[in-house]
Amino acid sequence: MTIYISGGSNSLAKDGWVSKFREVMGPNADIQNISVGAAPSHMAVYRCLSTVELSAGDTVVWEYGINDANHIYKKGMNEREFVRAVEWVIEGCAEKGAGFVAAIFQPRDLERLGGMSRYRSLLRELFDKYGVPYLDVPEAYPAAHGLRRIPPKLFRNRMHYDQDSPIMDFIAEEVTKLVRASAEAIPHTVAEKKLRFYKDFSGGSLESFKNRALETNMWKPGPDGLSGQLLGSGRLVGVVLIAKPDGGALDFEMAGASLRFSVASREKGFDKPMLKFVSFPWLFGRETRFQAGDEFSLKWADSTDGMLAYPDFRKILKQPALMGRASRIVALMTEE
Structure with missing residues (x-):
């Protein structure tokens, strides 16, 4: 055990x-x-x-x-x-x-x-x-x-x-x-809807991250970003990142829904990479649903116009932080 x-x-x-x-x-x-x-x-x-x-x-x-x-x-x-x-x-x-x-x-x-x-x-x-x-x-x-x-x-x-x-x-x-x-202590109920972790994408390059607590793959979006297709019907949960202070910002698009959000971490006195979570329901201000076969993309943003920031991410990005693009995508989380 x-x-x-x-x-x-x-x-x-x-x-x-x-x-x-x-x-x-x-x-x-x-x-x-x-x-x-x-x-x-x-x-x-x-x-x-x-x-x-x-x-x-x-x-x-x-x-x-x-x-x-x-x-x-x-x-x-x-x-x-x-x-x-x-x-x-x-x-x-x-x-x-x-x-x-x-x-x-x-x-x-x-x-x-x-x-x-x-x-x-x-x-x-x-x-x-x-x-x-x-x-x-x-x-x-x-x-x-x-x-x-x-x-x-x-x-x-x-x-x-x-x-x-x-x-x-x-x-x-x-x-x-x-x-x-x-x-x-074994829970006695299993739900019909289950979480899905999308950890393989089209576009970009696959990199590895390792520290004393975690070893994982992560994705660097390429010139055309990262993209994928959703397998079932359900709702967005969020995205897991390896985030840095000069992480940049991303544009997310899916089935007509879109938003721009900061992926530059904000932790006072700490500039090392951090494993972070960003909630899509919080960013969108609502539940965002999708159908099987819908496509999604994550692309680097060239400006901060309309950018949202989840708590513990930088709300104001100067040019070095915006264009540093040092953060990486680990997984997209959905409930399907």
Whole structure:
């Protein structure tokens, strides 16, 4: 059995809860950390369902609650889009016969407000619907320690728990209990609509990307861009990128729908390539549907006129960033 940890930067800290989880599980546990920081649950969808060989008997541990909440409550995005992304991971686990357990984390700002956020409430409803176990840290930790809420001193900043605090041991021990009961954690429903990842395109050139967390193919659009044909009928989900600050902008077209969007990453003090997700429903402001056989294209934009920017991408591109065109396409995601 392989245990896949799929979360944000709280799951990447060197001495954080995952390190302690490894200690509790013991040296014989096969634990792979496929977490990606500065990304929402859509990244868990890509990592769990497209980059690893999820098999019967494996278990996914999801932890993107803080990242999702940041997109929802700081950037004004819709809760249901992120809950649906978590549901895709659950459905993928169900199809493979793999277990799914969740660790719900919450940003410090929401913790200070108290009560149950709508996002947390929707997550709990989702997990109950599929019969999978979860650790709701904002509820469980105070209950176990006679507190009203998690004290501010247990946070390192608004987005991270303090890795030197006792909350790390608590999370590790509680997640271990869930994982050890993973035979009971296999989701019991499989959806009719499924995600599809388009990772082969016409036009452009195929390149490779590798860092300590990920090795993947990526595409550089050529003079005529990248193109492809959609196999089924469904709706657009988004695009996965290897993004850089001088990444440029892309024009997307499909069956009469079109938009221009930034693919230049914006992460303060960080200029290395980043694995990022861009939501098409957010960019279009609506659900965009297609029919089997419809064609799509992604081409470099020559200007920023009408350009949109997903959160964490640059809204203003000067000429070097626009024409740098350093970002690359990894996959187009659809639900068909």
